[in-house]
Amino acid sequence: MEIVVCVKPVPESETRLRVSADGTSLDPEAVKFVLAGYDESAVEQALLLKESLPGSKVHAVSFGPAPRTEEVLRAAIALGCDQATWVEAPPGPAPDPVATGRALARPIFAMPHDLVLCGKQAGDDEAGLVAAVLGELLGVPDVGFVVDLRFDVPSGRLRFRRATEGGLELWEAPTPCVIGLQQAWNDPRTAKLPAILKSRRVAIAKVPYAPEDSSAPRSVAEKFELPPPRTGAAMIEYKTPAEAAAKLVRVLREEAKVFP
Amino acid sequence: MTPTVLVVGESSGGRLAGASLEAAGTARRLAAGDGEVVGFLAGAGTGAAAAEFARYGVGRVRVVDDARFDAAPAAATAHAAAAAADAVGAKWVVLAGTTFGRDLLGRLATRWNAAAASGVTEVAGDAEGLTVRRPVFGGRATETRRLVGDRAAVALRPHAFPSPAEVPVALAIEAVGAPDIPAALFGPKRTAVETAGAGSGPGLADAAIVVSGGRGLRAPENFRLIDELAASLGAAVGASRAVTDAGWRPASLQVGQTGRAVSPQLYIAVGISGAIQHLVGMVSSRVIVAINSDASAPIFKVADYGIAGDLFEIVPALTAEVRRVRGI
Amino acid sequence: MPDFSLTPEEESLRDLARKFARGEMAPVAAECDRSGRFPEEVYRKAHGLGLMNLNVPTEYGGSGLGVFAQCLIVEELAYACGGMTTSIIANCLALEPILLGGTAEQKTRILTPFCADYRFAAFCLTEPSGGSDAGALRTVARRDGESYVLDGEKCFITNGPHAELYTVFATVDPSLRHRGITAFVVPRATEGVLPGKDEEKMGHRASSTGTIRFEKVRVPATQRLGGEGEGFALAMRTLDQTRTPIGALATGIAQAALDHAARYATKRYTFGKPIAEHQAIQIKLANMAQAIRAARLLTWHAAWTIDRGARGTLESSIAKCFASDAALHVADEAIQTFGGYGYMKDYPVEKLLRDAKLTQIYEGANEIQRTVIARELLKSYD
Numbered sequence: 001m002e003i004v005v006c007v008k009p010v011p012e013s014e015t016r017l018r019v020s021a022d023g024t025s026l027d028p029e030a031v032k033f034v035l036a037g038y039d040e041s042a043v044e045q046a047l048l049l050k051e052s053l054p055g056s057k058v059h060a061v062s063f064g065p066a067p068r069t070e071e072v073l074r075a076a077i078a079l080g081c082d083q084a085t086w087v088e089a090p091p092g093p094a095p096d097p098v099a100t101g102r103a104l105a106r107p108i109f110a111m112p113h114d115l116v117l118c119g120k121q122a123g124d125d126e127a128g129l130v131a132a133v134l135g136e137l138l139g140v141p142d143v144g145f146v147v148d149l150r151f152d153v154p155s156g157r158l159r160f161r162r163a164t165e166g167g168l169e170l171w172e173a174p175t176p177c178v179i180g181l182q183q184a185w186n187d188p189r190t191a192k193l194p195a196i197l198k199s200r201r202v203a204i205a206k207v208p209y210a211p212e213d214s215s216a217p218r219s220v221a222e223k224f225e226l227p228p229p230r231t232g233a234a235m236i237e238y239k240t241p242a243e244a245a246a247k248l249v250r251v252l253r254e255e256a257k258v259f260p
Numbered sequence: 261m262t263p264t265v266l267v268v269g270e271s272s273g274g275r276l277a278g279a280s281l282e283a284a285g286t287a288r289r290l291a292a293g294d295g296e297v298v299g300f301l302a303g304a305g306t307g308a309a310a311a312e313f314a315r316y317g318v319g320r321v322r323v324v325d326d327a328r329f330d331a332a333p334a335a336a337t338a339h340a341a342a343a344a345a346d347a348v349g350a351k352w353v354v355l356a357g358t359t360f361g362r363d364l365l366g367r368l369a370t371r372w373n374a375a376a377a378s379g380v381t382e383v384a385g386d387a388e389g390l391t392v393r394r395p396v397f398g399g400r401a402t403e404t405r406r407l408v409g410d411r412a413a414v415a416l417r418p419h420a421f422p423s424p425a426e427v428p429v430a431l432a433i434e435a436v437g438a439p440d441i442p443a444a445l446f447g448p449k450r451t452a453v454e455t456a457g458a459g460s461g462p463g464l465a466d467a468a469i470v471v472s473g474g475r476g477l478r479a480p481e482n483f484r485l486i487d488e489l490a491a492s493l494g495a496a497v498g499a500s501r502a503v504t505d506a507g508w509r510p511a512s513l514q515v516g517q518t519g520r521a522v523s524p525q526l527y528i529a530v531g532i533s534g535a536i537q538h539l540v541g542m543v544s545s546r547v548i549v550a551i552n553s554d555a556s557a558p559i560f561k562v563a564d565y566g567i568a569g570d571l572f573e574i575v576p577a578l579t580a581e582v583r584r585v586r587g588i
Numbered sequence: 589m590p591d592f593s594l595t596p597e598e599e600s601l602r603d604l605a606r607k608f609a610r611g612e613m614a615p616v617a618a619e620c621d622r623s624g625r626f627p628e629e630v631y632r633k634a635h636g637l638g639l640m641n642l643n644v645p646t647e648y649g650g651s652g653l654g655v656f657a658q659c660l661i662v663e664e665l666a667y668a669c670g671g672m673t674t675s676i677i678a679n680c681l682a683l684e685p686i687l688l689g690g691t692a693e694q695k696t697r698i699l700t701p702f703c704a705d706y707r708f709a710a711f712c713l714t715e716p717s718g719g720s721d722a723g724a725l726r727t728v729a730r731r732d733g734e735s736y737v738l739d740g741e742k743c744f745i746t747n748g749p750h751a752e753l754y755t756v757f758a759t760v761d762p763s764l765r766h767r768g769i770t771a772f773v774v775p776r777a778t779e780g781v782l783p784g785k786d787e788e789k790m791g792h793r794a795s796s797t798g799t800i801r802f803e804k805v806r807v808p809a810t811q812r813l814g815g816e817g818e819g820f821a822l823a824m825r826t827l828d829q830t831r832t833p834i835g836a837l838a839t840g841i842a843q844a845a846l847d848h849a850a851r852y853a854t855k856r857y858t859f860g861k862p863i864a865e866h867q868a869i870q871i872k873l874a875n876m877a878q879a880i881r882a883a884r885l886l887t888w889h890a891a892w893t894i895d896r897g898a899r900g901t902l903e904s905s906i907a908k909c910f911a912s913d914a915a916l917h918v919a920d921e922a923i924q925t926f927g928g929y930g931y932m933k934d935y936p937v938e939k940l941l942r943d944a945k946l947t948q949i950y951e952g953a954n955e956i957q958r959t960v961i962a963r964e965l966l967k968s969y970d
Contacts, residue, residue, distance in 0.1 A: 132366025193638030
């Protein structure tokens with residue numbers, strides 16, 4: 001099976017976030033970039049499928065600026081991907097998901113792709129749209145929030161579960177297909193030291209960014225804000241426990257917006 | 261002049277999803293003035309869901325009555341929704357940011373070559389377009405983004421918008437056939453649904469919500485109050501050092517300096533006074549709720565919301581309320 | 589101009605070590621410190637990832653890293669647990685004499701099968717009667733035909749109770765002092781090799797340390813490294829290679845102590861404000877940060893010197909001595925920052941003090957390092 005896995009560099013999760021001088025984005029100064037968490041799972045899943053299906057290949061593809069994009073591709077190689085292709089992003093604000101999808105779709109379209117795996121979302125912008133964009137551009141179906149992805153050799157179909165609000169759905173799909181992965185069979189592996197050293201010497205194919213992929217920006221970041229420092233709890237006034245509970249649920253929903 | 265807004269509904273078992281109602285309410289707000297809101301549904305037997313749209317003020321509902329959509333991926337519905345939006349002249353599409361809605365959004369944006377935003381918690385419209393606010397970086401920051409261009413689509417984070425009040429209007433269904441959709445999009449098929457089992461909850465490290473219990477629970481058997489509240493929220497369970505040291509819960513659940521550091525969206529500390537040992541492990545959570553009998557406990561200094569009171573009364577009431585609101 | 593930035597390759601090696609340290613070592617560090625358990629599952633994974641035989645060339649199945657890259661890794665590992673780090677890097681020390689003094693045949697025959705699997709080797713120099721005065725060692729190697737017979741006792745041997753291979757320094761003639769010392773590679777399975785029990789230690793409790801007795805151990809001459817009497821120089825050249833990573837190990841412990849202290853200082857309130865806003869604490873944190881920076885830079889400089897092919901005796905002694913003294917001081921100040929909590933075992937800083945202490949003692953006590961530093965220094969004033 002020819003597997004393509006899309007990977008993205010994102011700030012390390014414990015990075016201390018700072019606002020850029022113009023107030024519209026994250027200040028990338030001194031930020032350490034790593035392979036996005038769900039993309040790590042996508043790579044793991046790609047490698048597991050490759051290991052279970054003899055003759056398979058995994059091709060990692062990424063779109064982004066130097067040097068971090070090259071670094072995540074090397075990380076993917078060190079984990080066991082066979083090849084890597086880098087679409088170098090132009091300087092300027094981060095492209096939106098449609099532009100990212102276009103930039104990725106161009107080289108993917110030109111390479112064999114029975115299965116295109118993406119992490120279900122990246123931990124920075126958390127948009128989670130690229131799998132669907134890729135599906136549309138490649139002219140193949142896409143399914144997101146996938147867990148437990150298998151390839152059934154006799155039927156030649158993918159079988160998987162999809163983690164939704166209502167529970168786990170069972171699915172099957174033909175190839176080619178784009179999958180937005182939520183979880184691999186295993187926790188993502190760690191690259192071994194010799195593989196890391198070897199990955200430095202692997203050639204990464206560099207594909208130029210086609211200007212027509214950018215078009216006019218479809219959205220403009222206006223503000224990037226960090227939560228204000230804590231000043232002590234807002235205490236909930238109540239007469240009965242039920243009233244306290246109702247008030248708390250209401251503020252969690254309406255004010256804090258963290259109610260599930 | 262306010263544009264026409266299409267709201268894509270998601271129904272299961274004939275009922276419109278709660279998050280779709282929130283989307284309908286938001287669409288109506290965006291269309292306030294001279295704009296119109298049109299509902300959209302695809303699948304078999306969507307009549308009841310269409311009626312529900314009308315109950316919440318969206319009378320005009322475009323329906324593609326076609327059973328193929330029921331087991332197909334959102335990609336297929338995206339094509340039908342885009343066609344419907346074109347047909348009614350909608351500039352903006354609003355939908356629930358569920359797993360279905362988010363899969364649909366990327367397709368729609370690509371077909372339209374338009375701006376799209378998912379996970380939206382606030383949205384406002386004007387003559388120039390839509391402006392959204394959305395949490396990013398796991399809720400550690402918020403971005404405000406202006407969606408430019410003729411058209412835009414937004415997926416709303418479920419529960420971030422109020423459920424609308426009922427405003428019944430007459431229902432006018434516009435039944436249309438499915439547009440020409442590539443057969444490949446009907447390739448993937450949902451073959452079954454396993455309902456959400458009790459299962460084991462999420463892991464402590466990556467849970468969106470963590471409920472932790474401390475010494476205030478007094479006895480190991482009382483820890484079930486924490487388990488029940490966590491289950492109602494789909495949350496992971498954590499514990500203070502007092503609890504793990506006493507052996508009520510395994511050390512792997514300890515949150516704190518000598519345990520695990522967590523930073524979920526929501527951290528609920530129950531019966532935990534807030535020793536520094538514990539605070540270091542949870543203070544970076546996005547929203548912190550503390551429930552403690554001692555109103556002067558240090559935990560209330562770092563919490564966003566506090567309830568000073570008897571946890572043996574508050575926690576069962578809270579679990580009941582969560583279950584009621586979540587319909588479980 | 590000197591360049592202090594890391595290459596992408598060095599960064600990725602450091603990332604691997606950091607991930608392993610935080611993901612695998614840190615979660616069990618406190619438990620192993622309490623119980624003295626030797627966490628084999630951690631060491632097995634370290635071997636699987638290529639973190640155990642860092643200095644062995646890839647052709648023999650090691651990772652083939654220079655001293656600088658080793659230091660980057662060791663600092664990250666030690667940040668999570670100094671004791672486990674000592675056990676993980678002990679193979680480097682034990683195998684270095686083979687790399688420096690072994691023939692091509694010996695390296696292929698001994699190192700290749702050894703590195704392929706998860707196993708420990710142990711460096712056996714120190715004896716009960718003396719460590720720093722290595723020239724006075726009493727373990728005897730008596731020539732008997734095509735083999736030697738070893739008799740004696742080695743102590744404080746890192747990983748000794750768990751090792752399958754020992755590099756042993758013995759004398760063919762005690763009256764020759766340094767000039768009689770000869771190095772041998774002895775498999776544990778050899779008759780008469782008697783590893784003792786694990787010692788109970790103040791710190792580095794996840795590591796294992798023990799006595800090895802050699803009773804009439806027959807070792808073929810093919811297991812001898814270099815010629816008779818070349819062992820002392822071999823031991824000294826070995827320590828020149830392995831001393832610098834001890835500086836990195838101490839730096840890692842110190843950095844952990846500072847991070848704990850600084851984080852605590854921003855959360856702990858006295859007199860209405862976080863203690864980090866009191867000048868007394870700020871001065872502590874500033875001094876700790878300075879000591880750590882200096883330790884790291886001295887370590888990097890020594891590693892850089894050695895990787896350029898120089899022997900680096902002076903540089904590595906300065907790095908090891910300074911960094912280990914700094915680690916003890918920084919861990920001490922971290923405890924002081926925590927106050928009473930710092931003295932409690934529930935908090936992580938008292939362990940750092942106990943772990944830091946050993947770095948002043950092993951791989952050449954700091955007194956010896958200072959003797960070496962002075963001797964090297966004075967050469968330029970002759």
